[in-house]
Amino acid sequence: MKIGHIISIIALGVVLAVVLSFYGDRSYYVTFEQAEHYAEKKSKKDYHVVVRIDKSKPQEYDPIKNPDYFAFYASDTLGVERKIVYNGSKPTDLDRTDKIVVIGKAQEDYFLAVDILKKCPSKYEAEGIK
Amino acid sequence: MEKVTFVGEHLLFGNLGNIAVVCSFIFSILAFVGYYFKEKYNDESWGKIGKISLWIHSASVLAIFVILYWLIHGHYYEYQYVWKHSSNTLPSYFMISCFWEGQEGSFLLWMFWHVMLSLIIYFRPTKLSYGAIAVIMLAQAVLSSMLLGINFLGMKIGSSPFALLRDVQPEILDIPRLQMIGKANYLSLIEDGSGLNPLLQNYWMVIHPPTLFLGFAAMVVPFAYMISAFWKRDHSSWIRPMIPWALFSVMILGAGIIMGAFWAYESLSFGGYWAWDPVENASLMPWILMVAVVHLLLILKNSGQYKVLTIMLICFSFFLVLYATFLTRSGVLGEASVHSFTDLGLSGQLLLFIFMFIFLAVYASINNKNRAIIFLSLCVLLIGFNFLSIKYHWLSTPVMNSFNLVMLLGFIYWWAKELMNVYPAKKVDENIWSREFWMFIGSLVLLLSAFQIIFYTSAPVFNKLFNLNLAVNKPEFYNKFQLPFVIVIALLSGLGQFFNYRYSDKKVFWKNQLIPIVASLILGVVLILSWKIYHFNFALMLILSVYSVVANTIYLFKNLRGKLKLGGASIAHAGFGLMMIGVLASSINKEVLTHNNINRDFVDGSTGEKAQAFNRENMLLRRGDTVRIANYLVYYDTISDIPPDKYFHVHWLRTNERGEIVEKFTLKPNAQNNPKMGGLISSPDTRHYLSHDIYTHVNHESGLETVEDFKNFKKDTVRVGQYFTTTSGTIRVKVADIENFKSDDGKKVRLIANLEVQSLGKVQTIPASMIINMETNQIEYEDAQSNEAGFLGRLLSIIPSENMELVITTAERKPIFDYIIMKAVKFPWVNLLWSGTIILTIGFSLSIAQRIKEMRKWNPST
Numbered sequence: 001m002k003i004g005h006i007i008s009i010i011a012l013g014v015v016l017a018v019v020l021s022f023y024g025d026r027s028y029y030v031t032f033e034q035a036e037h038y039a040e041k042k043s044k045k046d047y048h049v050v051v052r053i054d055k056s057k058p059q060e061y062d063p064i065k066n067p068d069y070f071a072f073y074a075s076d077t078l079g080v081e082r083k084i085v086y087n088g089s090k091p092t093d094l095d096r097t098d099k100i101v102v103i104g105k106a107q108e109d110y111f112l113a114v115d116i117l118k119k120c121p122s123k124y125e126a127e128g129i130k
Numbered sequence: 131m132e133k134v135t136f137v138g139e140h141l142l143f144g145n146l147g148n149i150a151v152v153c154s155f156i157f158s159i160l161a162f163v164g165y166y167f168k169e170k171y172n173d174e175s176w177g178k179i180g181k182i183s184l185w186i187h188s189a190s191v192l193a194i195f196v197i198l199y200w201l202i203h204g205h206y207y208e209y210q211y212v213w214k215h216s217s218n219t220l221p222s223y224f225m226i227s228c229f230w231e232g233q234e235g236s237f238l239l240w241m242f243w244h245v246m247l248s249l250i251i252y253f254r255p256t257k258l259s260y261g262a263i264a265v266i267m268l269a270q271a272v273l274s275s276m277l278l279g280i281n282f283l284g285m286k287i288g289s290s291p292f293a294l295l296r297d298v299q300p301e302i303l304d305i306p307r308l309q310m311i312g313k314a315n316y317l318s319l320i321e322d323g324s325g326l327n328p329l330l331q332n333y334w335m336v337i338h339p340p341t342l343f344l345g346f347a348a349m350v351v352p353f354a355y356m357i358s359a360f361w362k363r364d365h366s367s368w369i370r371p372m373i374p375w376a377l378f379s380v381m382i383l384g385a386g387i388i389m390g391a392f393w394a395y396e397s398l399s400f401g402g403y404w405a406w407d408p409v410e411n412a413s414l415m416p417w418i419l420m421v422a423v424v425h426l427l428l429i430l431k432n433s434g435q436y437k438v439l440t441i442m443l444i445c446f447s448f449f450l451v452l453y454a455t456f457l458t459r460s461g462v463l464g465e466a467s468v469h470s471f472t473d474l475g476l477s478g479q480l481l482l483f484i485f486m487f488i489f490l491a492v493y494a495s496i497n498n499k500n501r502a503i504i505f506l507s508l509c510v511l512l513i514g515f516n517f518l519s520i521k522y523h524w525l526s527t528p529v530m531n532s533f534n535l536v537m538l539l540g541f542i543y544w545w546a547k548e549l550m551n552v553y554p555a556k557k558v559d560e561n562i563w564s565r566e567f568w569m570f571i572g573s574l575v576l577l578l579s580a581f582q583i584i585f586y587t588s589a590p591v592f593n594k595l596f597n598l599n600l601a602v603n604k605p606e607f608y609n610k611f612q613l614p615f616v617i618v619i620a621l622l623s624g625l626g627q628f629f630n631y632r633y634s635d636k637k638v639f640w641k642n643q644l645i646p647i648v649a650s651l652i653l654g655v656v657l658i659l660s661w662k663i664y665h666f667n668f669a670l671m672l673i674l675s676v677y678s679v680v681a682n683t684i685y686l687f688k689n690l691r692g693k694l695k696l697g698g699a700s701i702a703h704a705g706f707g708l709m710m711i712g713v714l715a716s717s718i719n720k721e722v723l724t725h726n727n728i729n730r731d732f733v734d735g736s737t738g739e740k741a742q743a744f745n746r747e748n749m750l751l752r753r754g755d756t757v758r759i760a761n762y763l764v765y766y767d768t769i770s771d772i773p774p775d776k777y778f779h780v781h782w783l784r785t786n787e788r789g790e791i792v793e794k795f796t797l798k799p800n801a802q803n804n805p806k807m808g809g810l811i812s813s814p815d816t817r818h819y820l821s822h823d824i825y826t827h828v829n830h831e832s833g834l835e836t837v838e839d840f841k842n843f844k845k846d847t848v849r850v851g852q853y854f855t856t857t858s859g860t861i862r863v864k865v866a867d868i869e870n871f872k873s874d875d876g877k878k879v880r881l882i883a884n885l886e887v888q889s890l891g892k893v894q895t896i897p898a899s900m901i902i903n904m905e906t907n908q909i910e911y912e913d914a915q916s917n918e919a920g921f922l923g924r925l926l927s928i929i930p931s932e933n934m935e936l937v938i939t940t941a942e943r944k945p946i947f948d949y950i951i952m953k954a955v956k957f958p959w960v961n962l963l964w965s966g967t968i969i970l971t972i973g974f975s976l977s978i979a980q981r982i983k984e985m986r987k988w989n990p991s992t
Contacts, residue, residue, distance in 0.1 A: 003560050003562060014578045015581065018581060018582045019585070021607075022586060022589075025586075026600050027602065028600060029593075030599070046604075047601070063748075063949070064944070064945055067750055067829070068747070087746070088747075088748070089829035090830060092830075
């Protein structure tokens with residue numbers, strides 16, 4: 001039975017490691033102001049912000065100048081608006097939706113996104129009749 | 131409300147469809163009841179009810195399928211499902227894909243497979259078959275209730291695929307245009323459906339979802355046999371018939387998952403085959419658990435150990451299928467997943483069914499029915515208490531759910547103890563020189579691996595339960611755990627078979643190990659050096675994966691003397707090892723070939739260190755221009771336009787030192803400008819080599835840009851040869867020379883200033899003319915315009931003096947020329963991954979064949 005004990009202890013250890021590391025890995029869905037607050041505290045984590053793209057403001061994507069620079073304006077759930085800079089090509093089919101998740105860190109006067117999450121295009125469903 | 135008779139609707143089919151749905155629901159319940167009582171009272175008359183109901187149910191499911199297909203095929207857009215998921219131009223071979231674009235259709239597909247599986251069980255009866263069919267019919271009742279689409283006491287039950295468009299979206303009757311022709315004629319305005327998502331119009335999407343759903347459907351069979359065994363109080367004869375089914379579900383679900391990965395890699399622009407997305411994980415969790423179950427069943431068959439654990443895991447793997455369904459379809463993942471279905475408002479129903487099957491399993495498995503009833507009533511009380519507590523704010527959410535969690539763990543413990551009473555543990559000495567010991571360790575590692583994935587994937591559920599806002603979905607969180615797990619699994623999958631059941635001779639074991647260890651060390655080190663994998667963990671994973679392949683191959687040919695029939699496990703293990711080598715090589719040595727060479731920072735335009743920042747992987751390719759990508763010369767010339775698709779013909783050339791072309795190929799990445807889908811839909815194109823793939827996709831193309839008006843007008847007075855710039859300073863101009871011509875009749879004089887325009891590293895000379903009519907003194911201008919420089923220049927006047935001066939106005943706009951923004955990635959050895967999965971699947975099917983044979987031999991009556 002000795003070996004059984006050792007195995008259970010190791011297994012429990014792994015379970016504990018998963019739970020603890022989950023605690024360490026956790027990041028949050030935040031608002032822009034919270035993200036800025038974390039940035040001031042020099043947090044190294046990337047935070048998630050659920051945003052609505054402001055389509056009345058111009059989006060900046062000039063692939064001839066730089067194909068890896070895309071900037072747009074969006075407001076978070078509290079209605080706070082920020083410029084978002086994404087260093088990559090403008091995500092395709094972005095115009096389909098206005099609600100996306102940006103992942104990244106707040107900078108001085110914009111939010112630098114390392115990733116933009118939108119619904120996988122295969123899961124989009126048709127809108128109503130126009 | 132006035133009664134309107136709508137024109138042009140085909141209501142008969144929908145009514146038939148709805149009748150079929152109701153039939154399938156009612157007769158699945160009857161089939162369950164019939165077979166349940168047949169088993170309970172051993173009464174054939176109940177069995178007859180079960181049998182007839184099973185057939186009517188199966189026929190109804192087929193009827194739903196046929197009617198829905200008929201509606202899609204006939205373009206009957208009065209039905210919302212048809213309108214939403216198909217269109218007039220949809221080729222008929224993709225019409226089948228309409229079934230899985232929507233939730234209702236995918237439930238239907240799932241039901242279809244359940245019917246097929248129950249009929250297989252029906253025609254190959256064993257003594258557990260009828261109970262198993264009863265359980266599957268219960269699952270069918272659940273699934274068909276998802277299609278009912280009726281309101282019951284104000285609650286929505288299910289969502290019917292035969293719902294009418296005007297019922298689901300009554301606002302269509304209020305379209306202004308309808309007032310002219312009357313509401314009754316609304317159908318005449320709906321000429322076309324909104325179409326099948328173009329991404330699903332792909333042959334992989336014709337086979338990936340059915341395979342995946344067959345895998346999911348097959349997971350119910352081991353669970354159904356288990357419940358049936360509980361009912362029969364069958365202690366061990368359930369084990370052998372279950373093994374082939376467990377293997378089958380693992381094989382099919384695994385194939386379905388990998389097809390999804392392959393589809394993502396070949397047809398989507400994600401740039402990879404696996405992203406640890408919650409929906410991907412949701413299909414992986416039950417798979418890993420079922421792999422553990424397969425191994426535990428083999429231990430159980432051979433030594434009778436770990437019975438309670440095996441039983442619980444069989445149940446849990448089915449619960450995980452339900453949980454996965456809940457995750458992907460309830461909308462709980464929301465923003466966390468890019469793949470989750472939109473919410474149909476069925477989450478309550480889905481949750482209810484998870485609880486229903488848990489109760490079924492617990493109640494059926496326990497000897498002491500009184501205790502079971504107390505347990506179940508406690509659960510119901512707890513759930514009721516939760517509801518009331520949420521409604522009247524008795525306890526705060528975190529307190530409430532911590533309490534729930536403790537109760538949950540308590541119940542699992544209690545259930546395990548109760549099962550121990552029914553299935554007392556067999557006292558066997560642990561012997562580390564036995565195959566079952568290492569299989570158990572392997573299963574445990576699989577369990578832990580599944581636990582980590584479940585725990586991390588459940589973050590959105592924790593958010594709902596505990597009122598949190600956690601976000602934990604970075605791939606590296608999964609990789610850091612799964613890497614050590616894979617290392618151990620790879621080791622065990624190579625090692626395991628060299629042990630005998632119960633006891634193995636140490637000397638023989640080590641003698642057998644000598645060749646595999648030496649061979650895989652040599653091969654592993656060669657691969658490490660040639661692939662430059664110097665990270666310790668990755669190197670270890672590589673060596674052990676190689677070991678798994680080598681050891682299993684040697685086992686197959688030496689120990690089993692090449693008898694493929696017996697070698698299912700060895701082949702499957704070797705396939706797994708090969709897959710892992712492929713995963714490692716293709717992800718560690720993945721190389722982005724395109725580089726954005728614009729040395730300007732993306733934020734403030736400065737150059738320098740910051741400008742070299744991350745993610746500069748997209749490259750501008752001008753039509754006709756040749757650029758260097760890795761050791762290829764690359765250019766694109768043609769665009770084949772097959773509306774709405776555009777294929778860019780990108781030619782890749784490789785030359786040797788003498789400049790001779792040694793390799794030449796053309797990739798045609800596709801971009802579809804689809805306003806319905808919100809812009810560009812791009813599909814990659816990949817060049818496959820044995821050792822690597824070159825994967826390209828187009829992220830943007832000039833056709834998406836709109837033409838601007840000229841702006842930034844500026845007037846300069848210059849002499850010939852003098853440089854000046856436009857307003858923004860990005861274009862440099864000089865007047866190269868001037869010419870003048872007189873018309874034949876002498877009435878007109880044309881003055882031409884040839885402008886040398888330098889922009890984006892290109893120089894071109896364009897004439898700007900002014901034409902003076904000598905009689906009227908009227909002046910006409912012919913401007914110098916360059917689309918690709920975005921330049922406009924006008925020779926406004928010439929000031930005659932000693933050093934003749936010219937007045938030139940310039941203007942700018944965004945340059946217009948054909949270009950694509952392309953990303954190219956090299957994935958080395960991704961073929962090892964695909965061939966590994968094929969070998970794995972072959973291994974599984976050999977095992978299934980072998981286990982069925984074994985089962986028949988063991989009990990000829992089955």
